[in-house]
Amino acid sequence: MKALLVSLAAFGAMAATSVSAHAAPGDGYGRGYERTAYMPGHEYGERSGFQLQRIEERLRIGVRTGAINRWEARRLFGQLAEVRDMRAHFLRTRGIDRREAMILQDRIQDLRVAVRIESNDRDFRRYDRF
Secondary structure (H helix, E strand, O other): OHHHHHHHHHHHHHHHHHHHHHOOOOOOOOOOOOHHHHOOOHHHHHHHHHHHHHHHHHHHHHHHHOOOOHHHHHHHHHHHHHHHHHHHHHHHHOOOOHHHHHHHHHHHHHHHHHHHHHHOOOOOOHHHOO
């Protein structure tokens, strides 16, 4: 009787570990068990944050080199703050879904184009660099 109970307990423990091994998050086999599969828009939030950092870096470089004057920089930093606030609001509510990700990507693209245009407009006013 004891041998039967011991063997059943061992079989039950083995079955429990094999089931939990298949459902382990991030198993790397693309079965949809990764954490991002259960958090809609998680990858969008990370990517948009990185893109905003790159835009801010380009903007600061433009200000430092004089390619963007202070009035242009003030306007562009204001737009950057608006997009960051929008992203933070989307992340606070329920995460970023596909519609919100498309809105963010459109705003980020518009901001990226504006920074590129203002950097290359050859509007070098040296007296504006304070």
